[in-house]
Amino acid sequence: MTEKEDQLLYQHGTLGALVPGLFAGTQTLTELLQHGDTGIGTLDGLDGELIILAGQVYQVAASGQVHLIADTDAAKVPFANVHHAAFETVGQVVADTQDAFANVVLKLLGTRNLFAAVRLHGTFGQVTTRAVAKQVPPYPTLTETAADQAVFTRKNVTGTLLGYYSPQLYAGMATPSFHLHFLSDAHDLGGHVLALGQIAGALETQLFSDLQLHLPTENSAFLQEDLDGDLLGEIAQAEH
Template sequence: MQLFQHGTLANLVPGLFNGTLSIHELLQHGDTGIGTLTGLDGELIILQGTVYQVNAQGVVRIVEADEMVPFANVHFADFTAAGAVDQVTDAQLRDTLAHKLVSLNVFSSVTLTGTFANVTTRAVAAQTRPYPSLKATAAAQSVFTRDTVTGTIIGYYSPKLFAGAAAPGFHLHFLSDDHQFGGHLLHADVLKADLQLQAFENLDLHLPINEPEFLKLDLDSDEIVSDIELAEK
């Protein structure tokens, strides 16, 4: 089983937000995943081959094939049912998921489908050149909440060993069943949900080698991982 990743989160830290792979090309490598669009424009949720964007106004729409991503994870869904997760608070959620994984040393995808309470998500507004740093975009993000909502949490677990290429730990997005609410997941209490897991033996890391800005970037900084972790909170 293979996880395909275009770009790295480290690329985003200094502001490399230019789209370098089309949605059409991305979907050749998977039908399920997460990501963002050119300019860090909103949050992507990819389910059953359809790409949804949640923008900074909270609007959910279907993304066109010619739109571009600077960063995304996708894979072909082949999940294994991992039981029910009921009455789990957000404070307990990531530890609960971690204990369900086959190992903390491999990349894995998780989905939780069901009913959630106190759900908080965010989406970053589209940035324009000259792009700011990833840290600076925190001021441009919108936060959305729902008291109770049915939907799907979709995302990935990345081992700490690969920090920089990906966000260490869990990187989770959310989409409601009615496609009216979603984004990067900040908080969710699980009332009742079904968990599915998929572990990957291969990581296909696709880098934008035709992007001059990427080739010139200096990513050798101790602050890269800390900035990624700050942006993911």
């Protein structure tokens, strides 16, 4: 890995395109993994939540089950972020709530104006996640899928938190602030993080100087959709 590569955050798709329901997978996991071994995303039809650790892609389905995806040629993502892991170990972090954790991380990053990856392995007094159920065409809007998501809450879990910080300025392309996914060590809990309690663990961060935004050039629904409206309010509603 070159020095340049470890400062590059790669994104396939744009968050704004999910708002009106552009959920079709437009890039294979095989291609996505060429751009990083670590990341988060979702599958075709918003079929669960993805967490990618050391090149292994785990899908947390709405059933709550965690699947390791073996056939990366067949599985496609409408939206995902990956990067080549080259984390800096920051040290032990303790926080009572997800907001407190976010504040600690931001202080340690020393800026709100760069994209960054965050990974923390540790113990969690409480973890609440969600996983969206696979949607089928004609797709609903992103906010409508909230009615079709499973929410999981577990106390005293050991696992890995992985995600990205995106500056507010780029809302529409990426989830503003932190977008975190979780996978328990036992692989019996995971998903998109809604709430955390009593976090204690080893924090690692990676700042990016470069962002590669890769958009689907062959998907006619994406090409024809009107994305010029005010999508930001809907993103805020759907992502929190």
